[in-house]
Amino acid sequence: MIKKGEIFSRFIGLLCISLMSVIFFVQTAFSADEIQFPLRDKYRDIPTISHQDLYRQLDSTVLVDVRSKYEFDTLHIKNAVNISISNAGFITRLMKIRERDLRPIVFYCNGITCAKSYKACDKAVKFGIKGVSTFDLGIFGWTKAHPDAAVLLGESPVPLDKLIDDDLRQAHLLTPADFVAAIGKKAMVIDIREHFQRDVIILTKVTRVASSDKILGLIKKAKKDGLALLIYDAVGKQTRWLQYLLEKEGVKNYFFMAGGLKGYLEANLGPSEYD
Incomplete structure (x- = not known):
């Protein structure tokens, strides 16, 4: 028994x-x-570091976020410095860091399909900067694994329930055709592309221009006036970061054009009354 x-x-x-x-x-x-990193085959000579090793070595590492300032300000790894790879002074700033700091330099960007961190590491090596590697899991993988060492809109630790999932993202995407159909007196249309991306202009009669880091004033005006926000970018990536600001501001009536300008051109909609 x-x-x-x-x-x-x-x-x-x-x-x-x-x-x-x-x-x-x-x-x-x-x-x-x-281990499912689709770009590692293309960048086989680029040394990488795992999230576990990086977490253990944070205090002894110079962490460089190579994305745009707006992306960095929205979500980044704690204590990282922001040096955009698209900045003309990228290598100059790296060299200045290396002159005063001999710790390993680790680059990161958005995630496993983002090539910016690989390119940054490759560029640094070609300019003779030693002790560099890439953290190619990226900011989203890092935040989910180590929310205590990430910063979301100035808040740390990051509440994981504030990370925007695919369902919320999809709920605010419109096809280019539906985006155009939604334009009206109760909507504000905003182009958030950077100035160097505006080689092609669309919807000229209704579009307001404000880069992603200067849009807050228009968001508040639309909210005050009860207008829907219809926002597009170059290829549909910048709006992902803007969505965090919209949610923080309590805006619910907003939509993005799927694929941005590129999606609009590929849809081949032809001239509209708003051009």
């Missing part, structure tokens, strides 16, 4: 085994995700 104490001991033992199995599964799943 099994005694009550033995039953309790067996229950605890089974519970521990179950918990260990769950932990192992989660760790294995994350590790499996981590």
